[in-house]
Amino acid sequence: MKYLNGFLLFTILLSTSLYGQNQEKIDSLTSAYKKQKEDTLKVQTIKALFNAYLYSNPEVAKKFAEEQLALSRKIGFEKGVASGLYNLGVYHSNVDNIDSSRIYYQNAFKKYNQLMDLDGLTGVNHGLAILEYSEGNYSKALGLLDKNIKLYLEEVNDSSGLAMTYDFIGSINMYMGNHNIALKETLKALNILAKIDEEIRKADALNHLAAIEFYLHNFEESIDYNLQALQIYRNENDRYFEAQALNDIGNTYYYLEEYEKAIEILGQSLDISTEMGIVILQATAFNNLGKAHAELEQFETAISYLERSLSILENSTNRNKTAEVLNDIGNVYNAQKEPELAITYLNKSIALADTIQARENLKNGFFYRSNAYENMGNYKMALIDFKNYKSTTDSIFDATKSKQIEELRTIYETEKKEAEIALQQEEIKTLNEKAKVDKLTKGLYAGGMASALALFGLSVFGYRQRIKKNRIAREKQEEIYRQEIEHKKKELASQTLHLVQKNTFLEELKENLENLKSSPEKFKMEFRRIVMLLKKEKASDKDWETFKTYFSEVHNDFDQKLKTLYADISEKEIRLAAFLRMNLTTKEIAATMNVLPDSILKSKYRLKKKLGLGKDMDLTSFLNTL
Known part of the structure; x- marks a missing residue:
């Protein structure tokens, strides 16, 4: 997922927040906590303090969760025990201690199951789904969320929980590339949240909707949704998500090629993430700042930011993001005409991307390394890497x-x-x-x-x-x-x-x-000679007859239908019609037939005229009916 720079997981990990950080509320809870005796009411106050501190001071929140668990066990409050185990699972999930988080969640599940507490079970299912998602087990994550949907629709009356589940399903499908499903599920969440007073939840859904629009390259719409989310986060003093929204907005401005604006907003995100100690977001902000400075040809500054990002990521488990940053550093060194240095980083990126089957990063690594070898005059290696780049690109297209x-x-x-x-x-x-x-x-x-x-x-x-x-x-x-x-x-x-x-x-x-x-x-x-051969291959008729035979079988004798309707149609025009029937773009057809795009446009006009189609009839739409 090239464009969101690996930050979607961070969004989902934080989406269990129930409270904006309100100091007045914390003061009130602290006052009550100091006066209460050791009973179930104090357990509930400690739980509320855990939620209040979770996204402003996680270590303080952890101490409250541990105290909640200890006090609940001391007074024999089983529901408090289950809740304390769950809260420790949330804490460890947020700080990326996956194994510890899973153990606490599993123990919480056992307690809630014994108590037949369906509300508690849905919370644990959601937490476990986050862990499965973080490890790339999307089917398992969706299976857990489907269980929650069933519970919410049939047994548990929790509109907020239902909306949060639809939102999470949308986020997972977005990461899987199922953008239509993602949009549908996220809009379900927003429709529910519009009817209840859950501003933080609404902001989370808006942020995810912005991400979907980003993947669809609707950058202005993405910024608009993120600005709405950002305002809510600021109103609720939610510093974690404020930093994330700023990062997403800055990154979107980068893709709009407004690099100065991107640097300004990404700097704000970096300041907050540094203040809050959000390490993975710091790495993302450093990476995005590096790319923006590189586009402005401020190469030394770009390398500095990218190296700082890499130093953080090398101590994390996010290998896909690490490969991406290695590629970005190699690309900057290419721009500085330092191909030897570029290759040092690109070798690492390609090896890592190949190991984890990160095809997008693998494709970019081959392309950048091909450029580096070309700059060195090593045309043999340049050609081999370019061939690997094309092969990987084709596999991505096929998978898409x-x-x-x-x-x-x-x-x-x-x-x-x-x-x-x-x-x-x-x-x-x-x-x-x-x-x-x-x-x-x-x-x-x-x-x-x-x-x-x-x-x-x-x-x-x-x-x-x-x-x-x-x-x-x-x-x-x-x-x-x-x-x-x-x-x-x-x-x-x-x-x-x-x-x-x-x-x-x-x-x-x-x-x-x-x-x-x-x-x-x-x-x-x-x-x-090989370069000339490549050019010749692009324009040759080699295997065209074989291809045409198979194409006709797949598309129900397409060429014969054309010849039956229009006897004077040429072989070249049949080939053009076939490529249009395959929904190739003008640029792709031009590359395949080794001509300029303008020539294809003229040929399309002549073919449309020969077929006797009116101005209102689209040529491709007509060919799709044959």
Whole structure:
């Protein structure tokens, strides 16, 4: 997840806060704490103090949690014991002591289960889901949250908890790349929070909504949502989340290429995170400041910030973020024309990214190292790294297409379940209404009110019609999703066939490079020949007939349909139509056919004219119907 710079986990870890930091409230609780005797009421006060200090002074909060646990055990208050164990789980989760946190959560779960305390169980499930998420076990995290959704809808009346769960599900799906699902779940949370007085929760959801808009490259909308969240955090004196929101806003300005503005806001985030001792956010702010200064060609300052970020991350478990910073340092050294230094960092990044299968960072590492080798005049290694860069890029593209299909399938299954639940509820409602009608019918007959009876009969008929209408609408929606999934499958198959051709050529190229190892003195001459070969390959008709055959099978004899409708269509125009049918961009088609984008635009215009399409008819939309 390139754009959010690894900070989403920090957001979720802190999203269990129940209180803004209000010194007046802390003073009031402290006063009551000093006067109370050792009983259950004092346990509750200690618990409130834990929550009040959790995000302003975590170490003080920890002492209160330990005191809560000790006092509850002393007076035999089992619910207080469970709550104390849970609070220690929260503390250790926030300071990244995952193993300790899990042990406390598991012990809390046992206590709450013995007490049959469903509120407590939902809290522990949420905490455990955060731990699973932090370790990349997204399915397990979502499974725990699904259990909570069921409890909230059927047994536990907690709108805030339900909203928080929808919000967390949205955040996980955003990190998985399921942006449509993420947006849907986060908006569910906001709709609930709009009806209750939970400003901090609303701010968290707004922050996550900003993150979704960021992933979709809607940067202005992202800033707007984060500014709303920032105002709430400041009103509630929530310094942790204020620092996070500032970091996100500053990072967004970086992608809007407003580097001076980004540096100003990121500096504010760094000041607060340093004051609060939020180490992982300090590393993120240093990284983002380094990148912004690099864009302004302030390279020494950039390296200083990036090295400070790296020194923090090397002592953490966030290896993906570490690889990202190593890449950024290598890229800055490339810009300074110091390729040897760049390669030192990029070798580490590539090795780390390959180990953890962080393909985005792996791709960037190969690309930056290819540039470094080119700057050194080592064209052989530059070409090998560029080939690896392209191969990794293709694998990311392939995975993205598969993920899109899976997201469609998930949306389809989810909405199908929701439709079934809605239908069941409607049928229950209708049966209840029918029972009322039957009861009233007897009374109406006894009173001779035949006209009223007819009116109630029409009511029953109306409910039945509504059920029928809902069922028809659901079936139509199911068919739409089936068609979308089938379309995505065909699109993926076409892209795969295209990549197979390219990979075959790359394998041939690799063999040629291996042959050159025995004659290094010929490399410079052979390198030029290989470059010419690459250019030729882009424009050649090699394997086009094979590709066209498979493409026609996937897309139902596409070329034959074109020839049947328009006999004078050329082979070149069929190829253009095929690429458009695959939803390639003008730039991608131009690169594939080795021509300028302007030439593709002209060819598209001529093809549209030949096909006799009017101004209002989109060429690609028409080809998608064939």
